[in-house]
Amino acid sequence: MSVIRVSVSIALASVIGLSLGLPLRAADDPLVRAKELYRTAAYDEALGILDGISDSSPSATIEVNEYRVFCLVALDRKDDAKSAITALVTADPSYQLSEAQASPRVRAVFKEVREALLPSIIQHTYADAKAAFDKKDPQAGAQFERVLTLLKDPDLKPTPELTDLAVVAAAFRDLSAARDAAAAPRAAAPAAAPVVPSKPAEPIVYRDGEPNFTPATVINQALPTAVLPERRIYTGAVEVLIDETGKVLSAKMAMPIAGVYDRQLIQTALNTWKYKPALKNGAPARYTKIVNVRVDARPACTTFENADCRPANPK
Numbered sequence: 413m414s415v416i417r418v419s420v421s422i423a424l425a426s427v428i429g430l431s432l433g434l435p436l437r438a439a440d441d442p443l444v445r446a447k448e449l450y451r452t453a454a455y456d457e458a459l460g461i462l463d464g465i466s467d468s469s470p471s472a473t474i475e476v477n478e479y480r481v482f483c484l485v486a487l488d489r490k491d492d493a494k495s496a497i498t499a500l501v502t503a504d505p506s507y508q509l510s511e512a513q514a515s516p517r518v519r520a521v522f523k524e525v526r527e528a529l530l531p532s533i534i535q536h537t538y539a540d541a542k543a544a545f546d547k548k549d550p551q552a553g554a555q556f557e558r559v560l561t562l563l564k565d566p567d568l569k570p571t572p573e574l575t576d577l578a579v580v581a582a583a584f585r586d587l588s589a590a591r592d593a594a595a596a597p598r599a600a601a602p603a604a605a606p607v608v609p610s611k612p613a614e615p616i617v618y619r620d621g622e623p624n625f626t627p628a629t630v631i632n633q634a635l636p637t638a639v640l641p642e643r644r645i646y647t648g649a650v651e652v653l654i655d656e657t658g659k660v661l662s663a664k665m666a667m668p669i670a671g672v673y674d675r676q677l678i679q680t681a682l683n684t685w686k687y688k689p690a691l692k693n694g695a696p697a698r699y700t701k702i703v704n705v706r707v708d709a710r711p712a713c714t715t716f717e718n719a720d721c722r723p724a725n726p727k
Contacts, residue, residue, distance in 0.1 A: 442461050442462075442464065442465050443461075443462075443465060443475065443476060443479075445461055446458045446461040446462045446465075446476075446479055447479060449461065450479055450482060450483060450486075453486075455483040455486045455487050456483075456487070458479065458483050459480065459483045459484070459487075462476055462479055462480050462483070463480075474500070474503075474504075474507075477496060477499060477500050478500070478509070478513065478514075480496050481493055481496045481497055481500070481514075481518065481522070482514060482515075482518055484496055485517060485518045485521055490521070493521060494521070494525050497521065497522050497525040497526070498525060498529060501525065501526050501529050501530075501533070502529070502533065505529075505530065505533045505534075505537075505562055505565075506561075506562070506565075509522050523567060526567055527567050527568070527569065530562065530565060530567060530568045531568070531571075531574065533562065534559060534562045534563060534568075534574070534577070535577075537555065537558055537559050537562060538556075538559045538577060538580075538581060540555060541555035541556045541558070541559055541581070541584070542584065545584055545587075545588055548591075548620075548621040550588075550592055552584070552588045553585050553588035553589050553592065556581045556582075556584050556585035556588060557585055559577070559581040560578060560581050560582060560585065563577065563578045563581070572644070576647050579667050579668075580647070580649070580667055583649055583666045583667045583702075587666070587702065590619075591619050591620075591621065594619065595621075615656070615697075615698050616692075616697070616698065617653065617698045617699070617700055618690060618692055618697050618698065618699050618700070619699070619700050622692065624692065624693045625690065625691070625692050625697070626690060626691040626692075627690050627699060627701065628654045628658065628687040628688060628689055628690040628699050628701060629687060629688045630687055630688075631658065631686040631687055631688055632684060632685055632686045633685050633687075633703065634680070634684065634685075635677065635680070635705065635707065636673075636676045636677060636680045638673055638707045638709055639672075639673070640669075640670055640673055640707065640709040641670065642709065643709055643710045643711065643720045643721075644709060644710065644720075645706065645707070645708050645709070645710070646669045646670065646673075646705075646706070646707040646708075646709060647667070647669070647704070647705065647706050647707075648665065648666075648667045648668060648669035648674075648677075648704075648705045648707075649665070649666040649667040649702055649703065649704050649705060650663055650664070650665060650666060650677060650678070650681055650702070650703045650705060651663070651664050651665075651666040651700060651701070651702055651703075652681055652685065652700070652701050652703060653698065653699075653700055654687050654689070654690065654698065654699045654700075654701060655689075655698055656689055656696035656697060656698060657689060657696070658686055658687040658688055658689045659686070660681050660682055660685045660686075660687075661698075662682075663677075663678045663681040663682050664678065665677075665678065666702055669705065669707065673707070677705065681703075687701075708722045710722045
């Protein structure tokens with residue numbers, strides 16, 4: 413009797429598989445069944461199967477989410493489709509649908525949602541990279557590179573804020589690389605053979621993140637009065653070299669603002685900026701500092717002018 417039941421079960425499974433035009437093993441795969449139902453326009457049934465598939469490998473999970481989007485768009489469930497697309501793009505911001513995968517209608521909805529999501533994803537990616545940089549994480553450089561890659565995405569609509577962000581991310585990427593390169597020789601120094609210099613060695617220049625190191629603190633870091641071509645907020649960064657007395661030995665723009673103002677800013681840094689010296693193991697030391705600069709070139713607000721202006725007493 414049991415032999416008969418087994419034979420009947422096998423025969424039934426074979427019939428189901430053959431009715432869908434699938435081999436027996438494929439008929440037992442829920443994702444394959446969902447794809448076949450989608451191809452036959454049975455979108456609700458396909459969604460039911462897709463919603464019942466548990467998470468498996470990352471590639472399989474992406475494929476399940478893809479077909480969920482296809483079904484939702486076909487059923488005109490736009491809000492649900494946008495939520496599914498948001499999950500896909502958030503998991504992999506570089507993910508794209510190919511023409512072979514999806515219909516023009518699905519690709520249009522996907523593109524619309526992805527374009528809206530990219531700016532916030534880039535801002536979050538930059539925030540994570542900056543947090544890694546502040547923690548001296550060696551992965552920070554790669555994270556800033558990821559930000560720069562996303563900023564080049566063809567679906568991203570350029571804005572002045574994103575253009576400024578690209579300059580800042582590139583500067584921090586380069587700083588990360590310089591810091592990592594500077595840290596590597598010092599880490600290997602104890603194993604190296606002692607070297608007797610033929611002339612007095614140049615003073616070591618330290619950066620943030622050194623062990624037993626206290627950065628320089630500001631005594632005077634006033635910015636020059638800005639005369640800039642556009643009524644907007646400008647952002648930039650200056651890299652200064654501070655000696656053992658707290659004097660600025662050199663200054664250069666790590667992130668330019670505007671030509672004339674950049675030169676004025678560098679001269680002000682060299683002539684007037686003053687710091688309490690950095691300390692390494694309790695002794696004064698040379699220090700490279702990045703000074704972020706924010707200049708509001710908008711006119712002060714008055715009762716007669718309220719657009720593109722800054723508050724009289726900004727907080």
